[in-house]
Amino acid sequence: MNYNETSEKVMMLLKEKEVCSSSQKSHRDCYESLGLFIKQRDGSYSDAIRESWLAEIKNELPRQRCAVWVQYVYQLEEMDFTGTISDRRLYLSRSNYDKLPALWRKDLDVYLADCSSRYTARTLKLTRIYCSEGLLFLDDMGVHAIADITYDAVIKLIGAKMYCSDDTKAMILNNTARMIRFYGEKGLCPMNYSLVLKCQIYPHIGSVSEFSSENRRALDKITDVTLSADEFHKTITPFIKILESHGYVGTTLNLARHALTALYLFLDMHFFGFHQDIMWIWFAEINRTLGHSWRHWRRVLKFYEDYTLIGDIHPDGKYKYDPIMFDELPSWCREAISGLLDQKKREFRDAGTIKSYRCSCTRFCRFLVDHGYENFNQLSPTIIKEFSRYDEHTTFQGRSGCFVVVRAFLRYLAEKGYVDNHSLDVCLMSGTAPQDKIIDVLSDEQLQRINTFRAEHNEPIELRDIAIVLLGVRMGLRAYDILALRFQDIDWKNRQISIVMKKTKTQITLPLPVEVGNAVYSYITSGRPKTGTEYIFIRSKAPYGKLTGKVCTKALYRILPERKDVKGGGFHVTRRTFATNLLRNNAGIDDVMDALGHRDPTSVMKYLLLDDERSRKCGLSLDRAGILMEGGLA
Structure with missing residues (x-):
């Protein structure tokens, strides 16, 4: 200027x-x-x-x-x-109300009369001022009555240069929205227009004209919508109630209502019905307006997608948003990999093992497809050796683990007749040499600090942490067995816990030490959220479901922060500490095996190395070992 x-x-x-x-x-x-x-x-x-x-x-x-x-x-x-x-x-001497055309002024008077019983005189005056300003702008656009309002007019009003502060503009739009809502409730205009005028929601509605050409073409191809826009709008409130039933409050509920209302306005404005693909195309376009909250939006939309399919949500679900490489493989690859995975499931392999098999087999098949292969009969030692040279793993252990799985896959292909050559698996190395590692256990000083933490901390998360850690240190339970504990697994009268161990499928019954029982009881009564789930250890915030991931390791780190710096210093150290202390207290090998739920004594033998007192009794003299010493004592 x-x-x-x-x-x-x-x-x-x-x-x-x-x-x-x-x-x-x-x-x-x-x-x-x-x-x-x-x-x-x-x-x-x-x-x-x-x-x-x-x-x-x-x-x-x-x-x-x-x-x-x-x-x-x-x-x-x-x-x-x-x-x-x-x-x-x-002409500042003449108010905006006086400048209104007679029809608009009449509509405004009816609205103000309705407000007069609820508003103070000052609020009523401000309402008249701000509504008059908004209506004057609409009148300039050629909208001369409530019934003439359209989405286009509302959007133009939002974008109009009003030559005032942002706060004043927000007041003009909000008051105009309330007036439109008043007439919407009377059926004289759609209520949706009042929603668009909300300053917080308009940036998230989106416009097809601003979408990428690829997404516009994708929208054009979607014809089999599952709900009309109005039917979709009616599902928002029931969906919110479902979230409430799972313990969600505050921010999540407000965001869910806000996000789905924005989606509804997008659908209604562009004459779309609801379809999951439309929802995700819309989200892909508007997520740049969401700032750091876009992940929260994405999870809420995933919840709604579940709700449309099964009438409920999966609060414990770990959603995948990017395409899985396995799904992008051709059918001849997916069929063979799925067969191997089904076989491993029948062998009761852990979910993590199944995932590892799928990942390695997918990597191998992706390599074949990239090199022009169209079936497994084309396999030869040459291409398998080529795969081994260009494997992307950075460590020897990683490469070895991948090759062990691919060897198993090649044997499976031979067994099922996918290949004629039955010796392809020998083209890859079988694994690493066995290794012995120094056993890491908690020191006496660290065990004392755990007891001190229990005495001095009583916040809900702290009560959960100490109960989890004591179950590991004093009973030797694995992390996933602790998180799977249910109320029926504990016999409080006889002071014992009975579980089927996830890893070995072995049922064990262990005595429940008093301090462990007290810690678990304190968490249940003073730290655990009130919810009907059968699991003892649950999330501290909604949704109140079973804990997953590295919760046990994080609990140990909060009590003993220095453990974060120990290589391999996860929660399993509590189980090793438990076994070592049993041996130090003169327990026999069979007793330790029973307490750990082991079937083979081999894994227990390594703990004997830490039993210093009894290891000294096993020492041999140099003479008996046939070792001669040169020289003498200094």
Whole structure:
């Protein structure tokens, strides 16, 4: 803006319109004050300069004059932007309400009469001011009655340059939205328009015209919608109730209502029905407006997708959002891999093992497809050796583990007749040499700190942490067996726990030490959220479901932070500590095996190395070992 030139244009217009001399003088004083402010800062007119000047005059001038000068400044901006000033801004002595056409004024009067019983006199006055401003803008757009309002008019109103502060514009839009909602409830216009006018929701609605060409083509191909837009809107409240039933409160419920309302407005505005693919295309386009909350939006939409399919949600579900490489393989690859995975499931392999098999087999098949293979009969030792040379694993153990799985896959292919050569598996190395590692256990000082933590901490998460850690240290339970503990697994009267161990499928019954029982009881009564799930250890926040992941390891780290720096220092150290302490207390090998649920004594033998006292009794003299010493004592 050329400040001096624009201010002179305003003054000339005032003269042409025969505005009174006092108003002209007030304009001149305002522009001279602002001009001097700009000159002192060696700058040019900008929003920042305007706000700084307004902040300064508010401390120096009477409130009424400040309010008038604010209007004068926005007249400057309107002159610069449009080349003139609308009459409703020029004649400040006449209120916006008085400038309204008779039909709009009549509609506004009916709305204000309804508000009068709920609003104070001051609030009612402000409502009339802000609604009048919004209706004047609609009238300028050719909308002369409530029944004439359209989505297009509402969107134009949101984007209109109102020459006022952002807060004032928000008040104009919000009050206009309330008036439209009032008439929407009477059936004189759609209520949806009032939702669009909400400043928080409009940026998240999106417009097909701004979508990528690829997504626009994808939308055009979707014809088999599952719900109409209005039917979709009716499902929002029941869906919110489902979330509430799972313990969700506050932010998640508000976000769910906000996100689905924005989606509904998008569908209704563009004459779409609901389809899951439409929902995800819409989300892909509007997620750039969501900031850091886009992951929360994505999970809420996943919940709604579950709700449309089964009428409920999976609060414990771990959703995958990117395409799985396995799904992108050709059918001849997927069929063979699925057969091997089914075989491993029948062998009661752990879910993590199944996942490892699928990953390695998928990697191998992806390599074959990339090299032009169309079936397994084309396999040869050459391509298998080529795969081994270009494997992407960075460690020897990783490569070895992958090759063990691929060897098993090649044997499976031979057994099922996918290949004629039955010796392809020998083209890959079989594994690593066995390794012995020094057993890591908790020290006596760390065990004492665990007891101290139990005595000094009583927050809900802390009660859960100490109960989990004591179950590991004093009973030797694995992390996933602890997280799978149910109320029926504990016999409080006989002080024992009975479980089927997930890894070995062995049922064991262990005595429940008093301190462990007290810790678990304290968590149940004072730290556990009130919910009907059968599992003892659950999330501290909604959804209150079974814990997953590395919760046990994190519990140990919160009590013993230094364990984070120990290589391989996860929760399993509690089980090793338990076994070692049993041996140190003169328990036999069979007793340790029973307590750990082991079937083979081999895995127990390594703990004997830490039994220093009894290891010394096994020492041999150098003479008996046939070792001669040279020299003598110093």
